[in-house]
Amino acid sequence: MGIIVKDIGHFNIFDAIFNHFADNRLIILAQKTYMKTIVEVKSKKELAAFIDFPHDLYKNDPVYVPELFIAQRDLLTTHPFHKHSSLQCFLLYDGDKITGRVAAILNNRHNEFNGTKDGFFGFFDVINDAESAQILIDTAVKWLKEKDNTITNLVGPVNLTTNDSAGLLIKGFEYPPLILTTYNAPYYEGLLENTGLKKQVDLISWRWNKTSYDDRSVRISDKLEERLNTRGVIIRKMNMKKFKEESAKFKLVYNSAWDKNMGFVPLTDDEFEFIAKDLKMIADPDFVLVAEKEGKFIGLAVALPDVNQIQKKIPRGRLLPTGIFKLLFGMKKIKGIRIFMLGVIEGYRHMGIEAVLYANIIKNYKARDFEYAEAGWTLEHNHPVNNAIKAIKGDPYKIHRIYEKAI
CATH class of the missing domain: 3.40.630.30 (Gcn5-related N-acetyltransferase (GNAT))
Structure with missing residues (x-):
């Protein structure tokens, strides 16, 4: 009989080795456990990794267009939005590999102007994995609730505000994104709906x-x-x-x-x-x-x-x-x-x-x-x-x- 214990940790691979005596025999069991880990983006290096993740995710996608690094950096750090509201970026790791990202966004002016209690998520990208998508959405909700416990509704994806790029692409995947519009793989729709998110409104682009x-x-x-x-x-x-x-x-x-x-x-x-x-x-x-x-x-x-x-x-x-x-x-x-x-x-x-x-x-x-x-x-x-x-x-x-x- 073997005993297997899974451990969790940050970035590392754990080898759990246990000695178990049965029938006068020594059984050595080894199991590698890869633990999904959420990391708050704080350093410049982590911010660069956050901005760069979609480039790796879509490196074989002929339709994908990379955002300018400097523009994304400024949006996330120096945009005047940050004077009245706040956000926190998160990276999801599986072992030492980034597998997703999300930003939790508290737009105080939105709630004041519209009389709502909304929290937003944006900059959402993830591999095709339901558990990873759920972790990212749960992380955004947790941060929003800790920031303002009166928040009652999660809305997104919105990349900062509705004055910026917004929405999840659900039709038109064969066309490249134009300036200031979002792009994502078709599987995102199922992943987000699996987390309990429902349609609020559709946004139409015309050609x-x-x-x-x-x-x-x-x-x-x-x-x-x-x-x-x-x-x-x-x-x-x-x-x-x-x-x-x-x-x-x-x-x-x-x-x-x-x-x-x-x-x-x-x-x-x-x-x-x-x-x-x-x-x-x-x-x-x-x-x-x-x-x-x-x-x-x-x-x-x-x-x-x-x-x-x-x-x-x-x-x-x-x-x-x-x-x-x-x-x-x-x-x-x-x-x-x-x-x-x-x-x-x-x-x-x-x-x-x-x-x-x-x-x-x-x-x-x-x-x-x-x-x-x-x-x-x-x-x-x-x-x-x-x-x-x-x-x-x-x-x-x-x-x-x-x-x-x-x-």
């Missing part, structure tokens, strides 16, 4: 390409724009030479146009400046539009060049030593855009402004001989915007899902 472009729908929008002009509404490009002045008006529209959207929280001045600084570096004036009436911004639309076309060629998201040159010299070769921001303030909706903004971006993309455009995401129940996109033949080609569960 156009050269063959699906519909001139008739844009001609209709031209007539609609003429009608808007008679009512004093002008659609124009944002004046990038007066960026500071115009971005102040831009922020007012942004913070009011989305005020009733799921999970939206108005940006602080610091957060807006943080985002605007980054976007200005890659923004194309042809694709930053405003709707204006009597000098007041009442709507906006921003499409960004799909820099993921370049990032895909930057190993592990490192700009140094050669990645920076790929990024700088590759910008002119980009042939796709993502309309990632479009909104109209209350009192000016249902006038057709949304459709005209979309149509003008599509016209400019066509004039530039681009290969594709994506709009997204939009909430599944945002019917005015979704109908405007359908009117110009947008194809709902991707769906991301936000999950929730009571905790």
Whole structure:
């Protein structure tokens, strides 16, 4: 008869050897035990491992695009979000190998603005293993409860806030992710639902390409724009030479146009400046539009060049030593855009402004001989915007899902 004892530990492999006498014989049994271990990310080395894990997980996936290391580092450490809220990153090890990661996120402004008791999880990546996924979700819940015991609901995946990348991809796996969108393997859906998470809302991304472009729908929008002009509404490009002045008006529209959207929280001045600084570096004036009436911004639309076309060629998201040159010299070769921001303030909706903004971006993309455009995401129940996109033949080609569960 043998006796086997399993031990647990941090990173190590334990050899449990026991002597047992039976029938005057010495039986020596050895068992190697690999224990899954959660580690709080505290050091720079651990943070780098946290950011790099998806590169190893998806190293053989032709669709995967690595995030820029410096951008992820700043998001997790120096973003103005950290002035009013908090997060903790965790790594899951099996023996000495990383097999998963998650960030537990307490967004105080979200709860204050929406009157909720939500805790979030994000930056979720894991091998195809139900136990590992459960450990990661349980770890996020435990941290949130310890941080604020009034939290009653877990929501995610959200990579910091809904102003950043959010949602679990559940449709459109054959397409690479565009700028500021998430990507994951198909098995994630089953793993998260196995932990008790249920659908909260779906986020739709829409696509156009050269063959699906519909001139008739844009001609209709031209007539609609003429009608808007008679009512004093002008659609124009944002004046990038007066960026500071115009971005102040831009922020007012942004913070009011989305005020009733799921999970939206108005940006602080610091957060807006943080985002605007980054976007200005890659923004194309042809694709930053405003709707204006009597000098007041009442709507906006921003499409960004799909820099993921370049990032895909930057190993592990490192700009140094050669990645920076790929990024700088590759910008002119980009042939796709993502309309990632479009909104109209209350009192000016249902006038057709949304459709005209979309149509003008599509016209400019066509004039530039681009290969594709994506709009997204939009909430599944945002019917005015979704109908405007359908009117110009947008194809709902991707769906991301936000999950929730009571905790």
